[in-house]
Amino acid sequence: MNTTRMTVAKAMTECLKAEGISTVFGYPGAAICPFYDELYNTDIRHILVRHEVNGGHAASGYARISGKPAVAIATSGPGALNLITAIATAYMDSIPMVIITGQVNTEQIGRDVFQEADITGSAEPFVKHSYLLKNPEDTARVFKEAFYIAGSGRRGPVLIDIPYDVQKAEIDFAYPETIDIRSYRPSTYGNGQQIKRAITAMEQAVRPLICAGGGLFTGDGASLMRRFAEVNDIPVVSTMMGLGAMPTDNPRYYGMLGMHGCKSANYAVNHCDTLILLGARVGDRAISAMEARSDLTVIHIDIDPAEIGKNLAVDIPIVGDLTAVLGQLIEACGVPTEHSAWKNELDAMRSDDKVTPAKDGYINPKQFMRILDKALPDNSVVVADVGQNQIWAAANITFHGGRFLTSGGMGTMGYSIPAAIGAKAASPDKEVIAICGDGSFQMQMMELATAIQHDINIKVIVMRNNYLGMVRELQEKGYDNRLTAVSLDGSPRYTKIAEAYGIEAALVDSPEAAETAVKQLISSDRPFLIEVSVEEHEKTIL
């Protein structure tokens, strides 16, 4: 291999280029300066966030839309530590990311010098893998491995921590073309015997059901799942992470399951005889509405063997890449079946969640979501934060090829705006909307500056109810209405905040105002913010 003499800092940028990285999200500091100095010489677009955690969330949004590992960068100590919540959030939702952090000089490690933090140690529970790059000669191999590990198998964040002196060291650099990690060989195809058993189980099933999870958004998972459901006439329900994999108006689709799911989906889960889990982790919030049953055959297909059987007893485990396994299943299917009686039964369980108009000066949040939904182009990306706003969005936004991004596993407030920035950077042609509460908006509003500075035209919806609504709802029901530390009194007018950033904004306090504002928001080619007046005691669970 032909090598070139260069500093590790320059080699790092060469590695990023070789991986096809054109955009990175970060926040500099002394310990990562050699790398930033080399970034100066490249065409890589660096998006300066206003807090490191948001660089991590933005990379997550970028990765989920581009389908490839995205890069977040921070300096040593506080910079790296600020990233941890974003790393953990990505880990829980299997989002591929490569995190690069600066570290103090190699010989100072362990001496508690200025801005030293053991970031590989502290992030260990939340990374797929991590490297403390001490030997400059390992640079190329470590980057190659990091991108490969992050983006293959069950995807996830990989951290590379690089001491300052290593960044300045000179090496003979060449980016490896091949990779071989003997201890890491993720499976692709499902075991033939298990595929056969799954087909037999499906043929015998009278009430089969597919549960679509977030894992379907890798490769061709989602489209193959749709074909599989169609060929075998199987009804589909979705987890929150799987929203969008099945178009909402598909007649075989029965909605989102779980604690905040809809009646037809939870009925389906509790009455099916064969449950096919596709890239779904079977999280506790998803199966909370599921009753224990002995007469159920569970087929669980997942890339991560550790997820199979962890939370739900499984009869037929299939470990493999969903694109590959669904291909195998479709190929192995015999005569097309049909399940009209079962579908009729489920159709009878569909219920239209009625919207009661809010009192004057407010809008019912579901009604607002539906008005927004009607105006959204089919391929839009909706990023929901955490809380009541997330539940309203998940239940009322419809999907016709668009995406729904949210922090499903970790439930991290403050995810929506930075993730929307990342998603928009990855797909500038799509409408990207962040929906958040007034609590979570105040955790991330500094990122409006990032959007403006880098011409990233996201749209922001703030559902203002003057409360940490979801927690308030919990206290109302479970704590005898003793509301503690959930009032957001003292908060600003959010349209004014937007204006301070030079962002056009509208206040919505009626259905009519919503229609007008949503039109403005969609037609604007600049960032736009809508502040929605939601009645203070509006609930998600009625």
Place this chain on the structure above:
Amino acid sequence: MKHTISVLVENNAGVLARIAGLFARRGFNIDSLAVGVTDDERVSRITIVADGSDYTLEQIEKQLNKLIDVIKVKTLKNDTSISRELVLIKVGCSSRQRAEIMSIAEIAHAKISDISNTTITLELSDSKDNLANYEELLRPYGIKEIVRTGTIAIQKGEAAVRV
């Protein structure tokens, strides 16, 4: 139930911390842990004795396999493997007691590793249960210190846990 798990890992910095951390945060209990290099110096073997149900054992195996540095994980069955611990026991021993203790040592196939006017140190390698027996036999003389390694184990016959 006790399980003996033989784990081959890349001999990289931080591997042990990763494995110990995994056990701690997933709530798996480690009874003993022994680490050493294999015939290939880039590969270490970690032998873990852990306590838990079959469900826990399955989770331990799967979670260990997810660590990138872990090359192979194998749970050894009691009836098809041999397990050993090494123990150094220092007991109080006057010159009058020496013969008595040395006869125990002989039965136990223990080596006398050190001897002084007031103490004797025995070196024993055996299964955990047998070691416990000998410990009881020596207790009346006054045990001054016990140092033991974690359990190591190997399969009987041709079977081997190799890269």
